Amino acid sequence: MSRFREGLYYEKLKNKKVRCNLCPHKCILKDGQLGICNGRQNKHGILYTLNYGKISSYTYDPIEKKPLYHFYPSSNIFSIGTFGCNLRCSFCQNWEIAHSQPSIVEISDEDIIKLAKSNSSIGIAYTYNEPTIWYEYILNMAEKIKKEGLKNIYITNGYIEKEPLEELLPYIDAMNIDLKAIDDEFYKEICKGHINPVLETVELAQKKTAVEITTLLIEGMNDSMEKIREISKWISSIDKDIPLHLTRYYPAFKMNIPPTSYDSLLKAKEEAEKYLNYVYIGNVWGIDVNTYCPKCNKKLIERSNKVKLTGIENGRCINCNYSINLKH
Incomplete structure (x- = not known):
């Protein structure tokens, strides 16, 4: 039906x-x-x-995969997505569901809630495609999930108007927001949108919920030290404790530029760390993604085969008592 x-x-x-x-x-x-x-x-x-209640992808994920590193580390989250996106990024990593008509299933709200309560899941992550396109369904589910005492996670490109975002935010416990670049020209040419609405989403969301930011680095396009400096300083002007994930690009969809080099990612991380307390590299196997105290450099969270909180007690570093941006 x-x-x-x-x-x-x-x-x-x-x-x-x-x-x-x-x-x-x-x-x-x-x-x-x-x-x-x-x-x-x-x-x-x-x-x-057209996609109300229609699910193209669902699975249980470590919350670190969203990526969220400072929100209930080591937790599992039930992840769901549908189809559609309001940007047209040439490098889209999920283009099969964002820009085509994937196979879908329809699962009742009651069964979704049961799944969100299973496998030690702490709730639901709305992800894979752009969840804003699923707005009516998410608004319905997020309220129900909240009543169950579970968490709602929103993985988004941030391209949403202020009024619908404000209606949704009271139900959202954490967001990872894609900040594709720091200049409007990149958004217009590569993503077919504009940057200002995304910046406004970050500013508004950060006041209401836990926020982490992801930037997919494409060598020669948005990875210059000037651009990394600009994006890091802008995030720092809001809150230097916002975690930034600098993620490695791989060829996908309409873009065939070679994968971002390891050296470029490391240089970007070093530059970003001049302005931000928590910077991570993503999509690279074996790299250090542990969390360290910004004050004394004590290892706080170890992320290897398992995620372990090794240096935090009552939200503070056990070595120097520095307050850590972390929910757990």
Whole structure:
């Protein structure tokens, strides 16, 4: 049975047109037309969400895989995603579900809650594709999950309007926000969007919930020391305790540039650490991803075969008593 639902955050225009106000694209759609995201459609002057309750991917993950390193380390999280995205990044690592029509299943809310309670999971991570495109479903599920005493995790590109974000944030316990680059030109040319809405999402979310940021580094495009310095200083101006994940790019979707070099990632990390307390490298096997005290350099969290809290007690470094940005 179809589970199309009338969308939230849109307005009706003349001649059965509608304007979607969920994300900064603000698509104006004629009757029958799909939004840029491919997850919302105008049907006879009503905007419908096409992916409500439709799941393309689900599994149990370590929370570190999201990546979230400072939110309940070593926990498991039930991860789900649908299809659609409101950006068009040439390097998309999940393009099969973001920009195509994957196989889907429909699972009842009750069964989703049971799954979120199983396998030592602490809740649900909305991930894989862009969860904003799943807005109505997530708003429904996040409220139910919250009532169960579980956690809601939102893995996002941050491309959402302020009003829907503000409605959702009270139910969200942690976010990882993709900051693709620090300049609008990159967003316009490579991602088909704009940077300012993403920066605004980071600023608003950081006041309401636990935030970590991921930047996928593409050699020769967004990995110069100037750009790393700029992005790190901007994050630091909000809170130098926000963890930054500098992730290795691999060729995917429409981009065939070679993978980011190990040397480039290390240099970027060294530069970012001049401004931020917690910087990690991702997508590289065997690299040091432990957490260290920003004051005395005591190892606080060891991430090897298992994740172990080795140097934290009551949220503070056991060596120097420095307060650590960590929820556990």
